Amino acid sequence: MTEAASVRRRVARIVALALAALPCGAIAQPATTMMPGSSLGENMRLGTQIERIVSAVPGVISVSQRAGRSRLDEDVQPVNFAEFDVTLDPELRDAAGAMAQMREALSVVPGVAVNVSQFITHRMQEILSGVRAQVVVKVFGADLATLEHLQADILAAVSDIDGIVDLQAEPLLMIPGYDIRVDRAAAALYGLAPGEIVRQVGQALNGVPVSKVVEGDRSFDLVVRSDAATRANIESIVTMPLRSASRATVPVSAVASIAPTEDRYQISHEDGQRRAVVQWNTTGDLGRVMAAAQEAIAAQVALPPGYRIAFDGDWVGQQRASANLMWSGSLSILLILLLLGLAFHTPAFAALVALNVPFALLGGALMLHLGGSSLNVASTVGLIALAGVAARNGILLLSRYETLERETDLAPREIAVKGAQERLLPIMMTALTTALAVIPLLIGDPVGKEYQRAVALVLFGGMMSSLILNLLLVPPLYLAVRHRLPARAPEPSPAIAPAE
Structure with missing residues (x-):
């Protein structure tokens, strides 16, 4: 693979992760898979029953079925596979609750594996891992009977973990x-x-x-x-x-x-190896569910020599994208520090400005925790953006301190008070306008705006903590630094030549 192709693949993965988290409007898409070898007629008959079950869920307006996909389609599917396009009431506030009711109602249908999600989510998951699920556990090895046994062990290990839904295995039937x-x-x-x-x-x-x-x-x-x-x-x-x-x-x-x-019935290969798949979706914190699943699999599944397990799906994609963002974010922060060092005559002042960044990140992380969210691609983007905005508040205050030192003969304590008073309004306006802009994303039902809400939580918490700590801690820290530095004489006023 060329370097350009590798870059395109990474960009496609990050875009797919972003799109997979975006809301899809008032559309849900349960997908069902019957036993291999089931006929088209049987699929349609069972589909009629599923349509009646889903239509009984409150908030559902209409249900339509597609059974299988043509061999000429880009996404070929056998006739034992079906998709149901479910239109929800636009006024329905709890779309996630409606999807949970669909999942519970369809769990009683015998012989059918159910995967309830949304159209764009299914498509992006196929791009990320080739499987329609948030989490994909791939088992690689040579013997199909051993792979089937390991599949059963993984299913048993994760079946009791809270937050796992739509748990199923790729069929390895005879x-x-x-x-x-x-x-x-x-x-x-x-x-x-x-x-x-x-x-x-x-x-x-x-x-x-x-x-x-x-x-x-x-x-x-x-x-x-x-x-x-x-x-x-x-x-x-x-x-x-x-x-x-x-x-x-x-x-x-x-x-x-x-x-x-x-x-x-089917033998799947990936990278030249035979492969078996266990997949599931999650409700709640994806990171917590994955930590519990990995711990359970490591403790309860014994891999024979020559066999290995690999995780894929949204979680792995988020880990990769988060790692890339952390590298780029760290580089951005280093560039901010470099520019601060060049902008301020006193390196200690540049360090004080840099303190605003951890102040803001602390508030963003705390708000993320209180909001019930976790560190993901969206929140990482918010933290990187927050670092730049928080540094701006520190620059406003410390640059005013430097100006007062050059142009006046005030004592350091007077400079600290006067500078804070003069910069109070600009700093408050910067923080409050940013915080007020994201409040609509924080109030109300979070369903449909999970991606935007994670960014909003980080920005709101970070701006509030940066505002408070900037005005309460930076002035005393300025005094402490100023007392340890040699006094700076005010710049003389330009001489005015006498008139002749």
């Missing part, structure tokens, strides 16, 4: 089939290649399109295959005629043996 063993010597006598034998038997069992049926503006493949009784009876299959290159008719039993067998 499905019936036929094992065709070609007698190569006999096949050569009749001029039949092994691949040709398998192809003809497969066409007889699975069908082959021979024409199209047109009804109005719709067209359908006309498929010919053996009747159901023949396909279900192995004695009938071995007597099926095969057509050789010389137009001779040969029964299957003359060139091959067929035995019933079972094989995996």
